[in-house]
Amino acid sequence: MRALSALLWLVVLVTTASGPPATLPPSAVRALADSLDAARPHERHLWRDTPALNADGTVSAYVEITRGDRRKREFDMARQAVVIDRVIPEEPGGYPVNYGFVPQTVSYDGDPLDALVLGRPLQGGEIVRGVIVGLLRIEDDKGLDAKVVLSPPNDGGEAAHRLTEADRARIARYFSEYKRHEPDKFSRVSGWGSANEGRAFVETMHAFFKECRLARADACTVEAAGIR
Numbered sequence: 001m002r003a004l005s006a007l008l009w010l011v012v013l014v015t016t017a018s019g020p021p022a023t024l025p026p027s028a029v030r031a032l033a034d035s036l037d038a039a040r041p042h043e044r045h046l047w048r049d050t051p052a053l054n055a056d057g058t059v060s061a062y063v064e065i066t067r068g069d070r071r072k073r074e075f076d077m078a079r080q081a082v083v084i085d086r087v088i089p090e091e092p093g094g095y096p097v098n099y100g101f102v103p104q105t106v107s108y109d110g111d112p113l114d115a116l117v118l119g120r121p122l123q124g125g126e127i128v129r130g131v132i133v134g135l136l137r138i139e140d141d142k143g144l145d146a147k148v149v150l151s152p153p154n155d156g157g158e159a160a161h162r163l164t165e166a167d168r169a170r171i172a173r174y175f176s177e178y179k180r181h182e183p184d185k186f187s188r189v190s191g192w193g194s195a196n197e198g199r200a201f202v203e204t205m206h207a208f209f210k211e212c213r214l215a216r217a218d219a220c221t222v223e224a225a226g227i228r
Helices: 002-014 026-039 165-177 195-211
Strands: 059-065 071-076 081-087 098-101 114-117 127-140 147-151 187-193
Touching: 026 195, 059 071, 059 114, 059 147, 114 127, 127 165, 127 195, 147 195, 165 187, 187 195
Parallel strands: 114 147
Antiparallel strands: 059 098, 059 127, 071 081, 098 114, 127 147, 127 187
């Protein structure tokens, strides 16, 4: 029954093409509650208390993995620190882009919304601000796993880096292959979205964080952000 329920949620999430699905599955609602419980002892918590959206229009991102690093680092909510989950094999190699998450968000798998930050390698463990330049659409063994793509701003507040076709090919190739060595897991890149689609995902995942914390076990539906 649990496997059937998970399959139904996968179908619902993957087949919604007009924008981010407006419903957070029960498993993700429970994960949100667990994350908030884990963060409670901390007076100031990076995920819980860092704004997702900034007044200048940028998005906050916490960097877990430096571009080029093969160590899959994940943020531990209770410790408020990154821990090494596993090491990626030499093939496909290190991450092709800085990797982290957007604070004050929760995605359909119960984790914060993933963020890919273009540009030079950034030190893991720091919060950066980024201009949204796109959205990477991925389906994996947990369902929809979209990742917002950010660029550090230039002095004028605009994106310092464009999401080029070369970037798209390099990033898509990596995320299509990086789970192949893991039993019973898969990842499939299903396409790219615009900067506006990326913002819609950030705003919807932020709405989940704000509005679904009291739902506990039930699915939680919010007013999904539209694509401008």
